[in-house]
Amino acid sequence: DTGVSQDPRHKITKRGQNVTFRCDPISEHNRLYWYRQTLGQGPEFLTYFQNEAQLEKSRLLSDRFSAERPKGSFSTLEIQRTEQGDSAMYLCASSLGVPGQGARSRAYEQYFGPGTRLTVT
Amino acid sequence: TQLLEQSPQFLSIQEGENLTVYCNSSSVFSSLQWYRQEPGEGPVLLVTVVTGGEVKKLKRLTFQFGDARKDSSLHITAAQPGDTGLYLCAGLSGTYKYIFGTGTRLKVLA
Helix, strand or coil: CCCCEEECCEEEECCCCCEEEEEECCCCCCEEEEEEECCCCCCEEEEEEECCEEEEECCCCCCCEEEECHHHCCEEEEECCCCHHHCEEEEEEEECCCCCCCCCCHHHCEEECCCEEEEEC | CCCEEEECCEEEEECCCCEEEEEECCCCCCEEEEEEECCCCCCEEEEEECCCCCEEEECCEEEEECCCCCEEEEEECCCCHHHCEEEEEEEEECCCEEEEECCEEEEEEC
């Protein structure tokens, strides 16, 4: 098990361009999350997948943002028509939610990837 | 809106000193996790606490979950420069959503 991986680690783009990030979760994890983090702040929730279903999307996510998780494995996060305010660290995390096992369980521990640092110039 | 407030926001101490970081909320959480994050990297999970009143120790780090599962603390004994980083608490709300704290940036000076 190599943990959660993200690609690319860094992305510099010009305003107005589209970007796509990829996340590969821990293989047996059925839950996948995307967060955005700005300097010195805690991660902000963007969206959540259980298997291939996107079950929640934050109001922070404008219609320029879209995420997919085809086949319930890796996920992609796309930002269209990037703006300077999109500059941030984009973090992916995964966890193993076990139906029937209470949420007060370490099976719900969340593991993060190294993040993708986006800079929009 | 659920919030987790951490205090202090910043902490700069000398090597060998002790410190405590607090994570407080008015909401009840199913479990609570603590992470440490270094610049340019993702948060690394340190511990998960699930039972009200639970205390967990990892070497020089002691974590406590409040009896009512609304708050938590992280105590570091004899801090070392390698403890430097951003400490984050995250509460599990319901069955899948994690609410993150505002973070405590710790710097330990040699």
